[in-house]
Amino acid sequence: MSTGQDNANAYLRTQVMSATPAELRMMLLDGAVKFAKQGRQGLVDKDHEQVYSGFSQARAIITELMTSMRPEAAPELCEQVRSLYAFLFQELVRASMDSDLPRADKAIELLEYEQQTWRLLLEQLKTEEGAGNAPAQPAQQSVPGRTAGYGAPAQDNYTPLSVEG
Numbered sequence: 001m002s003t004g005q006d007n008a009n010a011y012l013r014t015q016v017m018s019a020t021p022a023e024l025r026m027m028l029l030d031g032a033v034k035f036a037k038q039g040r041q042g043l044v045d046k047d048h049e050q051v052y053s054g055f056s057q058a059r060a061i062i063t064e065l066m067t068s069m070r071p072e073a074a075p076e077l078c079e080q081v082r083s084l085y086a087f088l089f090q091e092l093v094r095a096s097m098d099s100d101l102p103r104a105d106k107a108i109e110l111l112e113y114e115q116q117t118w119r120l121l122l123e124q125l126k127t128e129e130g131a132g133n134a135p136a137q138p139a140q141q142s143v144p145g146r147t148a149g150y151g152a153p154a155q156d157n158y159t160p161l162s163v164e165g
Contacts, residue, residue: 032061
């Protein structure tokens with residue numbers, strides 16, 4: 001592995017380890033969009049390996065987004081978002097299997113909309129923190145092994161790609 005690649009990996013690792021749960025979710029959405037676009041480009045180029053690789057990575061990220069939600073914080077919202085992610089997952093499977101460019105475009109459009117929504121949320125949270133206001137936090141129940149709010153978990157075996165707080 002090259003020194004440049006090592007540096008990039010170290011930088012990414014630092015970003016992930018120091019990110020808030022909302023920032024981790026944003027990183028995951030950025031990755032899902034990036035890989036879905038790579039899969040789409042594979043459809044255009046008729047490059048089956050790129051289609052498989054791009055869409056598979058996008059689906060893996062969508063799966064992480066679905067499984068890392070905290071329904072105890074907002075059950076109805078989590079269910080709606082989980083349904084959206086399940087739909088996106090299915091659309092990417094169908095786009096890949098059927099070489100369906102319009103279906104891939106629609107899935108990417110929805111992913112970009114979700115990405116923009118989270119970007120706006122992060123901006124709002126930073127604005128609230130900068131104004132000295134405590135960021136709005138969802139009402140939540142205590143989860144064993146986890147601290148309250150968006151803080152890092154109390155456990156030593158914390159998995160950094162989990163967006164749970």
